[in-house]
Amino acid sequence: MTAPVLVLDAEQEALRAAVRALLTDRAGSAAVRAAMESETGVDRDLWTRLGRDLDVLGLVVPEKLGGAGAGHVERSIVAEELGRALAPTPFLGSAVLATDALLALDDEAAQQDLLPRMVTGETIVALAVAEPGAPWGPGRTTATEGPDGWRLEGRKTPVVAGDLADEFLVVATAPDGPAWFRVSGADVTRSVLTTLDPTRRLAAVTLRGAKAVRLESADPRAALDRVADLAAVALGAEQLGGLAEVLETTTEYAKIRVQFGRAIGSYQAVKHGLADMYSSWEFAVSAVRYAAWAADAAPAELGVAAGVVASFVGPAYFAAARDGVQFHGGIGYTWEHDAHLYYKRAMSTELLFGPPSAARARLADRLGIGTSEGVGV
Template identity: 40%
Template sequence: MILKEDENLVTLREVVRDFLDEGDITAAPEGQPRWDPARWARACKELGLAGVAEPEELGGAGIGPAGLMIVLEEAGRVLSPLPILSSVVLGQGLLARAGDYHARAEMLPALLDGSRTATVALGAFGDGGTGFEALDAAANPDGTWTLTGFTSYVLDGATAGWVFVRARAADGPRLFAVDTDDPNITCTVQESMDLTRAFARLDLDRASARPVGDPGIADAVLADLRHLLTIAVASEQLGGAETTVRMAVDYVKVRVQFGREIGSFQAIKHRCADLAIEVDDARSAVAYAVWALQEGSDQLAMAASMAAVVCTRAFVDGARENIHLHGGIGFTWEHSAHLYFRRATSDAALFGDSNHHREAVLDAAGI
């Protein structure tokens, strides 16, 4: 381990795991909210999940990125639908990087106690994802701003109180926050292969918007936030990959065929061993990336993309082989194996595929 878990991190992992294990892995009906607001409020108030990485002087726990990645790993292990990735990683992550003290002071208390959530439109990141957006900002004579256009595949966009977007302004691209209660915003739930996450398209027609941060910083903030998002998704993927391998191994130990447990067959042993090696590689890649994030290393860009490549492969392979090794039952809707495969496949598409991240590794290495 490059970043050793101290006693506080071990305790955090145990507490978060116990809390997340209370809920079953289920898929909400299409178009319905994926998570329970009361459960999220409890997670924020009793466990302080939203404040794990926030500094103590702002009401957080001050544990830092390492603690947040442990939360995400445990969330990925059970495919938790709670808005950790959208609100804590994206929403709070942008506020922490934008340098807008007033916006952060105004929004953060509601985000930390779970009364509101926030998210960042994936289209703001540009290439490397599936989200698309075309937004234009207009400054009014009274100093207010309005946005017109659309943004799609907004993670938890239908339930978020605030959505941060990147819009074209007269002085260049800028970051804005919009309140989804604005009547000039139309929210349409979008279908997704992942039945444990929700996405939405937002259409804005002169919707009121609040500038976040100074002019000219939008792309730099989003580039920094992209590294955090990449490592966060990799941490979730690690948790999911570990679970799929455990599920497969547990099943082949008890499934009897030809009078023997199928796990005793050499071909099955080799498949499980290959998956275990991939998970071990993924854990090492995440540990290095979290260290780089925690320490602000100049290797952060490379470490994040390396973790994305390794963890995406481990999760997709583990989810696919878990279905295969379960045989007929693995292909049924009643079994949770398909939910892991859906999450693994959609993650690879939405948050930058392996080819994109391989190119990023080469760029970071100067090749």
């Protein structure tokens, strides 16, 4: 077993630099705000360049399926930079959730058909799993097989990139238990949800007798559990990037903002607050790096490592974003300043895959010190 990756090597730092350079050019504050107000809510050109120019949409996809054949450490670097910039792309929905689902299943035909188009950005696929009270399960969505194939009935919400998806991967309850299905975007009804975070749109997807193709999976529940763990790692990396940006911008503001004849950073309360942000960032870096390494090299350790990320990083990001708004004073509450955008992203991502309390209960169960009954995935 290789040693855990807690410090990035030169090649990984080069990947970070390349992604950051593109985002600096294409995803500054003005560009993010323009995408927020656009019809789709994303920057399609940026999405294409991430796939075509940087080849980062398929970092965890094997080369035989058109991917880069790298790993989750590399993908976490990209997710971190996207989170730092609040980049308006469907990366989390298609390049993370749907990609991981396809790779966790045993359906080679679906992998060969979809993944080569997903890694270029040509096709967007969304994972439709969540329902109220069941963020990681089939919920009330049912699958029935008839003379003309499978049909699905139910409603999935929220679905990341569900408003943009060309196709969906849906988890539903079949007569023999949980099962995975592939559904064309043309066979569903979708609506954009009104949410707190204007930088990432979520959708509700309604399946009314939707035609579906059942996907091969030796253990559908185990596949779903793996997708949930990998989602926690990728989302944690995104949150880590946002936390880093909040820390840096708030620290810089504390150096130049003068109140009562002194820079506000010289006051003890502000110093302590920034020190807490920095400590949280350091802990979050270690948690995310270790979990991403475990996803590649130590699958037996992934469950606990992902649980630590899900339990700690989201709340740490939200606390930093909240304090960042406060330390910016009145300007931090205005629409013109970006502090509130990070606050909203932090709050929304903290709850996106279920509340932190559920993540803590699941982690305790995996450590053998508690129970996640009624919580789980």
